[in-house]
Amino acid sequence: MTTRTPLMAGNWKMNLNHLEAIAHVQKLAFALADKDYDAVEVAVLAPFTDLRSVQTLVDGDKLKIKYGAQDISAHDGGAYTGEISGPMLAKLKCTYVAVGHSERRQYHAETDEIVNAKVKAAYKHGLTPILCVGEELDVREAGNHVEHTLAQVEGGLKDLAAEQAESVVIAYEPVWAIGTGKVCGADDAQEVCAAIRGKLAELYSQELADRVRIQYGGSVKSGNVAEIMAKPDIDGALVGGASLDSDEFVKIVRFRDQ
Numbered sequence: 486m487t488t489r490t491p492l493m494a495g496n497w498k499m500n501l502n503h504l505e506a507i508a509h510v511q512k513l514a515f516a517l518a519d520k521d522y523d524a525v526e527v528a529v530l531a532p533f534t535d536l537r538s539v540q541t542l543v544d545g546d547k548l549k550i551k552y553g554a555q556d557i558s559a560h561d562g563g564a565y566t567g568e569i570s571g572p573m574l575a576k577l578k579c580t581y582v583a584v585g586h587s588e589r590r591q592y593h594a595e596t597d598e599i600v601n602a603k604v605k606a607a608y609k610h611g612l613t614p615i616l617c618v619g620e621e622l623d624v625r626e627a628g629n630h631v632e633h634t635l636a637q638v639e640g641g642l643k644d645l646a647a648e649q650a651e652s653v654v655i656a657y658e659p660v661w662a663i664g665t666g667k668v669c670g671a672d673d674a675q676e677v678c679a680a681i682r683g684k685l686a687e688l689y690s691q692e693l694a695d696r697v698r699i700q701y702g703g704s705v706k707s708g709n710v711a712e713i714m715a716k717p718d719i720d721g722a723l724v725g726g727a728s729l730d731s732d733e734f735v736k737i738v739r740f741r742d743q
């Protein structure tokens with residue numbers, strides 16, 4: 486049986502300046518112990534302006550917390566005002582980068598083609614993409630949520646070789662459950678996460694599908710994380726709001742105790 490180490494990632498979104506980021510990571514580092522890191526991989530996805538500060542802290546104190554960015558340019562460099570490239574993130578020793586978050590798709594018109602180009606840019610520079618997928622409320626109400634989400638998975642991974650796809654992290658985030666306090670039921674989340682694993686098996690192989698970590702995201706808190714993590718195809722959480730509270734995020738990391 487394949488064992489997948491759960492990945493608990495805090496997506497800070499556009500919160501915490503670089504000083505607040507240092508204080509926040511210090512609190513996490515103080516609270517988390519080796520036994521936590523043995524059981525769970527812990528990561529923070531910080532705003533670009535925080536990454537150097539987070540890197541300095543993590544390197545300096547040899548912290549086991551991983552970190553990454555919330556977006557990446559599809560381009561390696563050049564005249565793309567405001568963008569941040571893969572080489573820049575790699576230089577900051579980022580491990581992860583979120584790609585195709587619904588807020589990027591919604592507010593920045595990111596299509597599956599753009600998301601696919603960003604996933605490829607991440608791999609090109611040694612970063613692990615967290616490919617975010619999930620349906621809007623009207624799609625769920627119409628009963629098309631599985632089909633919609635699987636199309637995003639396929640679009641995001643288009644033309645990727647198995648050697649790359651085997652390390653991808655997929656975050657299933659139903660848009661209607663993000664920041665709303667409305668959690669997708671654990672059974673409903675499991676239904677889609679199982680379908681995503683099935684899609685990976687179809688695109689690549691069952692062996693590869695069994696190795697890929699699939700997270701759930703959308704109003705995850707210490708009070709609901711255990712139920713979500715009990716589902717066989719859910720291997721972690723992408724946590725927004727609750728990751729800004731260090732005590733709450735530590736409880737989420739320790740989901741087995743909740």
Ligand SMILES: O=C[C@H](O)COP(=O)(O)O
Binds near residue numbers: 663665703725727
């Ligand atoms: O990336 C994280 C998700 O958008 C979830 O955000 P949330 O936990 O605030 O609902």
